[in-house]
Amino acid sequence: MGTAIASGGAIEHIRHPSTGPVGETIGVDIAEYGPADAESMLMIVSGTHGVEGYCGSALQTHWINGQLGTRPPNVRMVFVHALNPHGFAWVRRVNEDNVDLNRNFIDWSKAPPTNSGYDEIADLLVPSSWSAEEQERTTNVLMERALTIGLEALQAEVSSGQYAHPTGVFYGGSGPVWSHEQLHRICTQRRGSASRIGIIDIHTGLGEWGHGELIGHHPTDHPAHQRATAWWGDVRSMVDGESISASLDGDWLARAEEWLGDAEVTAAAIEYGTVDSISVLQSLRADAWLHAHGDPVGDDAPAVRAQVRAAFADDDPAWLIPVWSRFVEVVDHALSALA
Ligand SMILES: [Zn+2]
Numbered sequence: 001m002g003t004a005i006a007s008g009g010a011i012e013h014i015r016h017p018s019t020g021p022v023g024e025t026i027g028v029d030i031a032e033y034g035p036a037d038a039e040s041m042l043m044i045v046s047g048t049h050g051v052e053g054y055c056g057s058a059l060q061t062h063w064i065n066g067q068l069g070t071r072p073p074n075v076r077m078v079f080v081h082a083l084n085p086h087g088f089a090w091v092r093r094v095n096e097d098n099v100d101l102n103r104n105f106i107d108w109s110k111a112p113p114t115n116s117g118y119d120e121i122a123d124l125l126v127p128s129s130w131s132a133e134e135q136e137r138t139t140n141v142l143m144e145r146a147l148t149i150g151l152e153a154l155q156a157e158v159s160s161g162q163y164a165h166p167t168g169v170f171y172g173g174s175g176p177v178w179s180h181e182q183l184h185r186i187c188t189q190r191r192g193s194a195s196r197i198g199i200i201d202i203h204t205g206l207g208e209w210g211h212g213e214l215i216g217h218h219p220t221d222h223p224a225h226q227r228a229t230a231w232w233g234d235v236r237s238m239v240d241g242e243s244i245s246a247s248l249d250g251d252w253l254a255r256a257e258e259w260l261g262d263a264e265v266t267a268a269a270i271e272y273g274t275v276d277s278i279s280v281l282q283s284l285r286a287d288a289w290l291h292a293h294g295d296p297v298g299d300d301a302p303a304v305r306a307q308v309r310a311a312f313a314d315d316d317p318a319w320l321i322p323v324w325s326r327f328v329e330v331v332d333h334a335l336s337a338l339a
Helices: 003-006 050-070 086-091 115-123 131-147 151-159 178-190 223-232 254-258 279-291 301-312 317-338
Strands: 010-021 024-035 040-045 075-081 198-207 212-217 236-237 264-273
Touching: 003 151, 003 301, 010 086, 010 178, 024 178, 040 050, 040 178, 040 317, 050 075, 050 086, 050 317, 075 131, 075 236, 115 131, 131 151, 151 198, 151 236, 151 254, 198 254, 198 301, 198 317, 223 236, 223 254, 223 264, 223 317, 236 254, 236 264, 264 317, 279 301
Parallel strands: 040 075, 040 198, 198 264, 212 236
Antiparallel strands: 010 024, 024 075, 212 264
16 A cells, blocks of 8 residues: 555555465555544545455545545544455455455354345356356346346345355355454554544445445434434435345444444445446356356456456546545545544
């Protein structure tokens, strides 16, 4: 994170035990600005979903390069770069265990949630062969199901999280994963004496192209949701069905709020739309197949990685410009509220 070093931030690098596709070292970087004893803190996180870090990393570094002067002196800012570094390096949404990090923050002292709808379609979503014929056959059956139960119901079955198919999509894992443990440590160590904390977690791949929807994890009548609305205006509750996201178990923002205890936490995910949801799902199915049944460093890999990258990041300036200005607006509003 050369940008952060150049701009005078305090840097920490947490090395991941594994490596990227060409054997390179990988890890989470943290850059911090502002007084250690600040009562207010804003934490901005990228790469929760690996590949979504292309956008998140660009926004973080661009902000540090150009906007750092707008930080109110009494607010500490903590940038967590590539929370899921393995997924980022391998151009995957999931981590080294095929785990969707935002399904991993459930209460592991209880049995994980069941998802019988997913069980029924698990073999269709990630078949053992990814030939053109199998793609067509399985996709047609899934589309028929969407016509029968509705696209929203299918989205919930597929993406709300599942804990029974380790090589499937939207798999939540069998216990806290590496990035989960790191985030716990980061949150508890970095909070310092802050009593008011804002959190922004950057995502891509859902919603209208170039639009940045803020998503909260509380019902609309919850004080934290009302505070988020006062900060940012339009914040959609995923539990009240207002959001483009399915309501899900195990997202980290809800858990971070517990870890931060008595602090007043105002948190939202920002979700930038890229391509249509079918194309996004097809890319995730291809990726899951590659890692379950194919060779992640073989001949099929570059095309699958290109497909995933195209589904989660867009290099078109017509996409990048609104994405950037929305980010500046969201960060500005958080900083004003925290100052
Ligand atoms: Zn995401």
